[in-house]
Amino acid sequence: MLDQLERRFNKQPQLKKEYTEVIDEYLRMGHMEEVPEDEIHKDAVYLLHHAVIRYDKETSKTRIVFNASNKGTNNVSLNDELLTGPVLQEDLRSIIMRWRMHKICFASDLEKMYRMVLVKKEDADFQRVLWRQNTSTSDEVKDYRLLTVTFGTASAPYLAVKTLMQIADDEGEEQLRTTNQSYAASATKMIREDFYVDDLLSGCDTVQEAIATSQQLITILSKGKFRLQKWSSNNAEFLRSIDPKDRSNKANMDLTIDGTVKALGVSWNLGRDEFHYNINLPPNPETITKRVVLADLQRLFDPLGWIAPVIVMAKIFVQRLWLLGVGWDSEIDDQSRDKWLKIKSDLENLTV
Incomplete structure (x- = not known):
């Protein structure tokens, strides 16, 4: 798999550059280390890794994904052996609906949330990877191990969220004893109830309360080395209280507030304080299959x-393909093709 990745690098030098920068960052920040020669033969699991490129992200366009579900020679993967843990946060629907009840709304996310949580030293060998800095065949492939919670492992979401909850318990309680109790209590409650994994969606009824509570949030989370970034809000005065480098670069501030940001997959127009849908479906390929439709x-x-009344038409169409017994990569018939093209054309009208 490393050979395949390197062949891709040879065709895409820019990807190689960005991928290497991410690996270098892991090493520089102490999130990964080379395995000492005398520990190479310890029991270990090696994870495959590849690039995922997200052009819609404000930061980290190229991300490295580690595959802990790949089975080894014993037909068992690391994820087969890991426990996932219980769900600790509320469902997305509840968080978004509660968020919209505030007059002053704000959103932010935690920078590198998973990578801020260390794993036990003895568990790091179950997160080994192979890498070489230079794809030249003369360079030696080296063994590394990831020292933090790793995206792609089954237990990662629980471990990261549980750490967040523990910070609320430990540092939040400490903050209550040393500062304004009202704002510290609000901040602690937000950490427990208004995060969806690493995304914060919350708010307050007044600008003063929002500013004071956000500062408490920043302070409490910083004690666990968590940093809130990409702040956005429907209130310009609140945004001005946030360090410019920590604001979303999609939040424009001149005389008024403007811009559109993604909030848990939904586009939020800051100036109008409205949700928008932006449907960016790819062009129709020459051959339309069930896989393409899905x-x-x-x-x-x-x-x-x-938009369920609109999407349901597409879902009924997919159901029809299943009833017709269409294979994943089999071209759909002309009648189905025409019907799908009409549905897809109608979906474009959702963009506002």
């Missing part, structure tokens, strides 16, 4: 069911 349908993210 891929297009998966791009429609609707956590609150606002």
